[in-house]
Amino acid sequence: MHNRNTLPVGSKLDKYLITGVLGVGGFGVTYKAKDEAGTRVAIKEYLPAELSYRDQKSESVRPRSKSDFDDFMWGLRRFKDEAFSLVRFEHPSIVKVQRYFETNNTAYIVMPFYPGKPLAFYIKQGVLFNPEEAEFMFDYLMQGLTSVHKTGMVHRDIKPDNILLLDSGFPLLLDFGAARQRLGEHSQQMTRVLTPPYAAYEQYISKSHVGCWTDYYGLSATFYECITGQKPLDGMERFVALHDGDPDPLVPIPDITPYAHNERFIEILMNGLAVNQEHRPRSYEEWKSRVSRTSKTQYLKW
Incomplete structure (x- = not known):
């Protein structure tokens, strides 16, 4: 039925x-x-x-x-x-x-029709992606996402359920949420679309300014979970803690991952997970150059 x-x-x-x-x-x-x-x-x-x-x-x-x-x-x-x-x-x-x-x-x-399973499936199975796998997928997705951002479009709902790992081994970004997010903002009857803990803080705020930096948060939160097996703390909870003058309660990645991930890759993810959108990069090039100035290690493809 x-x-x-x-x-x-x-x-x-x-x-x-x-x-x-x-x-x-x-x-x-x-x-x-x-x-x-x-x-x-x-x-x-x-x-x-x-x-x-x-x-x-x-x-x-x-x-x-x-x-x-x-x-x-x-x-x-x-x-x-x-x-x-x-x-x-x-x-x-x-x-x-x-x-x-x-x-x-x-x-x-x-x-x-794409044959494969979402990253959420592997996370639920207890799979932790190693440095080579994680950096390859991240870089590959960022290449496509950058082409989207250059048109002014924003995904708005990046999370493990919306990234398909194809049978070929390549990741694919699905289910763009811009239309339904805008409908949620337009109609009082529609629930605002966001998925804690992958949603950036600005997505909780009515009439907030979203952009590529919003997607950077979702992608970084997704890969935080992919390499640690733990969901990052919700952005709103982190905002409240920081607003109260407390330290950021987000657990650092090296403390909870069994792999020795590239120092620069970890810094990229933490940069993308900044609670304040003003502290996140405004473009792919800025993201790369910002981390280049502060890290001595090499990233897989950059």
Whole structure:
């Protein structure tokens, strides 16, 4: 029996056959599907649960009320904008959008189906990534993320669940959260999207200024956990401690990792985990040069 808000397995969606559900969230549904040639794809559907529902007879998505209609349509436009932004990116560490289409009174994004498991899966299994693995993945993701930031786009929801480790061994950044974050800020009905402890402090603050530095925090927090097996302390808790004049309660990485990680790589992560956004770099180049001035060791690829 399928979730009442998802399309049933076996149903047709434009030229695709739905073969399963990959995930259901507050902003929409992601399906496994096949096109007419039998190629597997993933399809993301815009269906903000707090604003809309699926009509069981027509399978169309409907706003829950007249008052929700404007917010639903506003979010739909942001969903479309994000899709057309992602179409431009070609870096292999960034999820590729193949197609955007509208039907069922909503919109869909078609992406390749990527075989692999999220970093969160390995963390839950107790896997700790060694220095070579961690630095390679970090550098590879930063290359793609930099191309995104140069367009003015911000991911806003980097965390272990949103980084897929492909069967090929390469990492892939999934599930950009800009559209749903902006909808959360726009609509009083929508919950603000953030995931403690990977969310930067500014994401907790209404109408705060987010940017590439916000993604640097999420990526650094993710790799903190990847190499220590422990989640970093929540940014808001750290802010409160520092505001009260106490030392930063974040446990230093060397104290809790069994590996002798590159000193410069550790410094990069801690730099990215600065609570105050003003203390984080404003570009990839600044991040690299800032650490270069303070560390004598070499980073794997820099």
